Amino acid sequence: MKKLVIIAGPTAVGKSECAVELSKKINGEVISADSMQVYRGMDIGTAKITPEEMQGIRHFGIDILNPDENYDVTEFVSMAHRAMEQIYADEKIPVLCGGTGFYIQALAYDIDFGEEQVDFDYRKELQEFADKSGAEALHEKLCEVDPESAEAIPAGNVKRVIRALEYFKNHGTKISEHNAEERQRKSPYELYFFVLTDDRKKLYDRIDTRVDRMMDAGFLDEAKRIYDLIGDRECTAAKAIGYRELFEYFRGECSLEEAVSKIKQDSRHFAKRQLTWFKRYPEVIWVDRQIYNTIEEIVDFMKSRINQ
Template sequence: MKPMVILTGPTAVGKTELSIRLAKILDAEIISADSMQVYKKMDIGTAKIMPEEMEGIKHYLVDELDPKEEFHVARFQQMAKDALKEIYAKGKIPLIVGGTGFYIQSLLYDIDFTKEDGDQEYRKQLEEKAKREGNDSLYEMLKQVDPKSTEKIHKNNVKRVIRALEFYKLNGYPISEHNEKEAAKTSPYNFAYFVLNHKRDILYDRINRRVDIMVEQGLIDEVKRLKEEGYEKTMVSMQGIGYRQVFEYLEANLSLEDTIEQIKKDTRHFAKRQLTWFGREKEVCMVDKSQFGSEDEILTYMLTILKEKGIYDGSVKELL
């Protein structure tokens, strides 16, 4: 089986810095499993890794799509599979880095999305209903046909709510049932799945500080520029945390202070949902940063596991 290494965890936990060091040691290339960093022109609000921070490590699915384009799990899977082919052809190891758990699951277990092409007309009707009556109206529809999905999908994640409703209309059974069957599959890869975490108060402090830094770096101007270029708040790309709230601010629905607090609050809730997701995944290796004295110790621990799995065959001590 071909090797695959996954490094994930909640937003702001510190995946990026660690991923670069790990990639250098493993001679890996990175595939981003992030639903927003794939978009061009959206750098600040996505905390996108910049070219100079990549330190020569090739990254895939970063800065590749126009914000007008839709990006969903099936598209991620196809783009990531194309990247995998390239990486394996070079004799390198793919390192999947990002916090979108469903995307990671789709790649790791090769989930079948062939029945999820969708119904464009029905999708448009649902989008118009959301604009007219609000996100709650779609969420209530989903509760009627697929209550399990509403436990995992937030009502403001309109893209996923619509996809679940589309799936039910096309197939006559809930997408949650389909996903459970697919998730029961075994992976075709020899993988190591690391979930980076931290004490809650430290993680939340990191999130709050990150949002403050984003605002200082010009998040408001970034969204303003996108709005001026014709990107609308209903687009999939603009549903990302930070972008959605700043659109509300620009439309005078929120004060700047309330906008910043709302972004912090929504990001903290998102981190909590991410951890719930990763906690349910099979064969994950939880890496609690508070249990280690340094990043070197974390890397030593990870490399030891990779060695046991036959993914890494070098010396652990010499490289740190």
């Protein structure tokens, strides 16, 4: 089996730096598993790695779409597979880095999320219903046929709600049951699944500090440029933490101070959900930052596990 290294974990824990340093030591190249770093111009708000920080390590899945284009798990897997083909052809090791657990799960375990049949008329019907009656009303439809999926999918994620309803119509079974079966799959790779973690207070403090630095670095102007481009459309980019809160400010729904406070709160909640997601995998190698003094020590530990 071919090796696949994953460096996952909550926001602001230091994944990108670890991925670069590890890639330098194991002849690796990085594939981003971040659902928002795919977008050009969304740099500050996504804490996107800079060319200087890449240190010459090739990165895939960054700056490949415009903010008004949609992106989902199937498109991510397709991109990642193409990247892996190139990396393996160059006799290197792919290092999957990010915090979007759904994407990581789909790639690492070769999971089929029920995308094979599309009834475009039904999809259009559901989208028009959501536009007319609201996302909550559409979500209620999902509650009626697949409460497990409804609990897992936020009402605001209209695209995923529609996908679940489409699957039920096409197959007569719940997509939640299908996905549960898919999760029992073994990875087709020689998998090294590292999840970085840290003391919760330290992590939350780091998140708050990062948000303040983002605002100082011009995030407000960046978010305004994105808002002027996509407006109030149901784009994937509009759901990004940081941007969606500032969009509320631009619409006059809250003050700037309230928006910044909400960015910090939503980022902390997201970090907690990320850690909960990764706890479902028994093969995860947990890497507690409190145990190590430097990134180099963490990377040396990772390298030792890969070379065992």
